Amino acid sequence: MYLKQRGHFSKVSWRRLICNNNGLPKWIFIMFLAAHRRLQTRDRLRRWGCVEDDTCLLCNTEVQTTDHLFFTCSFCAQIWTAMLEWMRIYRQVMTWEHELKWVEQRCRGRSANAEIYKMMLAGSIYYIWQERNARVFQATQRNAEIITRLLVQDLHCRGNVKQRLKGRLLELNYYPNVH
Numbered sequence: 701m702y703l704k705q706r707g708h709f710s711k712v713s714w715r716r717l718i719c720n721n722n723g724l725p726k727w728i729f730i731m732f733l734a735a736h737r738r739l740q741t742r743d744r745l746r747r748w749g750c751v752e753d754d755t756c757l758l759c760n761t762e763v764q765t766t767d768h769l770f771f772t773c774s775f776c777a778q779i780w781t782a783m784l785e786w787m788r789i790y791r792q793v794m795t796w797e798h799e800l801k802w803v804e805q806r807c808r809g810r811s812a813n814a815e816i817y818k819m820m821l822a823g824s825i826y827y828i829w830q831e832r833n834a835r836v837f838q839a840t841q842r843n844a845e846i847i848t849r850l851l852v853q854d855l856h857c858r859g860n861v862k863q864r865l866k867g868r869l870l871e872l873n874y875y876p877n878v879h
Contacts, residue, residue, distance in 0.1 A: 714800050716807065717818055722862060724854070727822035730829050734796075737766055739829065757835045758828075767796050769832065776828050778844040778878050779851075783820055786852065786876035787813070812868035816859060823851045845878040852876065 714735045721728050733739050742764035746754040756764035758775040770776060771793055780793040794802060803821070807814035827847050834840050852875055859865040 717800075717803060717821060720810075721818050721822055722815055722858060722865070723819040723822040724826075724858060727819075727826040730826045731822045734766055734770060734825055734829075739766060739769075741766055741769055757832060764832075770825055770828055771795050771799065775844060779824060779828065779847055782844065782848045782876035782878045783824055783851065786848075786872060786874075787817060787820060789817075810864075812865050815862070815865060816855065816868060816872070819855055819858060820851070823854060827851050843878075848876050848878055 712735075714731075718728055718732055718735070721731075730739070742751055742754040742756070745751045754763045756762055756768060756773055758769070759773045761774070762768050762772070771780070772795065777793050784791065784793070791802075799821075803817070807817050827850065831842060831847060834842070852872075856869055856873075859869045
């Protein structure tokens with residue numbers, strides 16, 4: 701009966717990142733908005749006539765879109781590269797669509813690596829969005845090293861609550877190098 705009422709809906713590719721993510725709820729909410737392309741990036745604000753300049757405030761080189769802000773911005777690429785190396789994942793930073801496909805293929809199970817990666821992804825998106833907002837509304841800025849340190853501290857605090865993540869987090873008990 702329930703299945704009949706529910707209907708037939710295709711599952712979205714990013715549901716594994718949102719559901720059962722051990723990250724903070726505010727991290728997951730920002731990632732949910734990013735997945736739906738609902739964050740108020742400068743390109744959207746310009747289309748609505750709210751701002752005139754749609755340049756990214758983090759790198760000052762390109763138009764600030766969701767893809768650019770979180771994955772191709774040079775400032776954010778420093779954060780992503782450092783966090784990927786911290787997790788001992790040696791690959792280039794990808795676009796949002798490719799990142800989702802990569803996560804779907806490699807983070808299917810409930811392993812400690814998969815769960816920490818999902819938390820790291822949500823936390824990185826959240827901290828990048830917070831840095832963007834601090835530059836817009838407070839005229840303050842932090843460098844990529846400070847952001848990665850804060851993220852690693854939050855990941856350890858959040859992950860140490862789960863017994864099965866403690867062992868892997870002990871191996872990752874250092875701050876990443878930002879290049």
